[in-house]
Amino acid sequence: MKEMPDEWISAYLDDEMSPMECFRGARKLCEDTEARQRLGRYQLIGDAIRYDLPEHLEPRFAAQMRQAIQAEVAESHTPPHWSLRGMIYWLLHPGPKVAFSGIAAAVLIAGLWGTTEMLEQTRPNTAYTTMIVEPQMAHTEAEIKRHHRTVQAYLAAHAEYVAPQAMLPSLQLVDYEE
Amino acid sequence: MSDKNDRALIRRAKAGEINAFDVLVEKYQNRILHLAGRYVSDPMAVHDIAQETFIRAWRGLGGFHGRSQFYTWLFRIAVNTAKNYLAAQSRRKERGFSATEEEGRLEENFPDTTTPLQEAEAVDIEAAVNQAISELSEELRVAITLRELELMSYEEIAYIMKCPVGTVRSRIFRAREALDEKIRPLLEG
Numbered sequence: 001m002k003e004m005p006d007e008w009i010s011a012y013l014d015d016e017m018s019p020m021e022c023f024r025g026a027r028k029l030c031e032d033t034e035a036r037q038r039l040g041r042y043q044l045i046g047d048a049i050r051y052d053l054p055e056h057l058e059p060r061f062a063a064q065m066r067q068a069i070q071a072e073v074a075e076s077h078t079p080p081h082w083s084l085r086g087m088i089y090w091l092l093h094p095g096p097k098v099a100f101s102g103i104a105a106a107v108l109i110a111g112l113w114g115t116t117e118m119l120e121q122t123r124p125n126t127a128y129t130t131m132i133v134e135p136q137m138a139h140t141e142a143e144i145k146r147h148h149r150t151v152q153a154y155l156a157a158h159a160e161y162v163a164p165q166a167m168l169p170s171l172q173l174v175d176y177e178e
Numbered sequence: 179m180s181d182k183n184d185r186a187l188i189r190r191a192k193a194g195e196i197n198a199f200d201v202l203v204e205k206y207q208n209r210i211l212h213l214a215g216r217y218v219s220d221p222m223a224v225h226d227i228a229q230e231t232f233i234r235a236w237r238g239l240g241g242f243h244g245r246s247q248f249y250t251w252l253f254r255i256a257v258n259t260a261k262n263y264l265a266a267q268s269r270r271k272e273r274g275f276s277a278t279e280e281e282g283r284l285e286e287n288f289p290d291t292t293t294p295l296q297e298a299e300a301v302d303i304e305a306a307v308n309q310a311i312s313e314l315s316e317e318l319r320v321a322i323t324l325r326e327l328e329l330m331s332y333e334e335i336a337y338i339m340k341c342p343v344g345t346v347r348s349r350i351f352r353a354r355e356a357l358d359e360k361i362r363p364l365l366e367g
């Protein structure tokens with residue numbers, strides 16, 4: 001017997017399909033609004049035969065549900081924002097404030113703790129620095145000027161390595177270490 | 179529709195396919211509205227509870243692992259929603275909300291979408307369907323009755339009616355089509 005075009009919807013409702021047909025049926029129902037509505041009406045017929053209908057039928061219930069679910073999905077994709085109602089709730093209810101303040105305080109303490117430890121680890125050893133730096137500070141200004149002239153003379157003597165159009169390199173000596 | 183069919187739809191709905199959830203709504207809306215009607219008599223409240231039930235089901239689909247049948251899970255959500263609704267209503271009464279205030283709040287949140295014509299439909303549809311069944315040919319009437327009232331499988335019906343399973347499938351479909359033609363004008367109002 002040749003199958004009628006929508007016979008599968010009836011068989012689907014009765015679970016009289018092979019797993020492959022069932023898979024195809026689910027896909028077709030998802031794609032075809034008319035098939036979904038027909039399935040709903042077949043279900044309604046069964047409920048009516050069993051006198052199992054709700055007292056007040058709502059023919060537009062499925063359509064309203066669809067809108068509600070779409071709104072739900074859209075809302076879940078909307079980034080959170082501060083509404084006036086939300087801010088009033090925040091101001092009037094101590095619960096969320098206490099919870100948020102507690103979390104903020106914990107994060108702050110943890111952050112300070114970590115920063116203090118990091119500063120301890122990176123603080124320079126002043127005794128060692130003093131030992132190295134202080135002999136350098138012993139150079140007189142005259143000595144620095146002499147070494148400065150030596151370096152400038154060295155740069156001028158090796159000017160052949162610089163491109164002809166380029167400026168000569170210059171260097172300001174402020175200190176040196178022997 | 180069995181749990182096997184529901185599972186295929188639930189998998190799709192979990193992946194975010196609203197149309198798959200639509201099929202489940204089409205399938206179970208009357209049962210949930212009927213259930214809600216046992217807790218509250220106000221049609222608006224019935225609508226509210228049923229809608230909230232399906233929204234909660236949509237939100238909670240990720241937590242449904244199929245250990246129970248989908249309808250059992252949905253049924254539990256509906257019962258809890260109805261109980262919560264009654265508890266909230268009772269608290270409002272304790273706080274001294276007047277009936278007018280309550281009606282105003284309901285009207286604001288859940289605008290009445292039913293009309294007197296729609297409210298009469300359940301009785302009309304049951305009458306129309308049962309009248310239409312009596313007008314069907316005997317082979318179609320027996321097939322649809324055994325399926326819908328006795329909940330027999332096609333194979334069992336084929337055995338009783340002494341015909342192939344494919345014929346049973348076709349007869350049940352034709353019976354439904356004939357009944358659908360009668361109720362469609364009533365649903366379209």
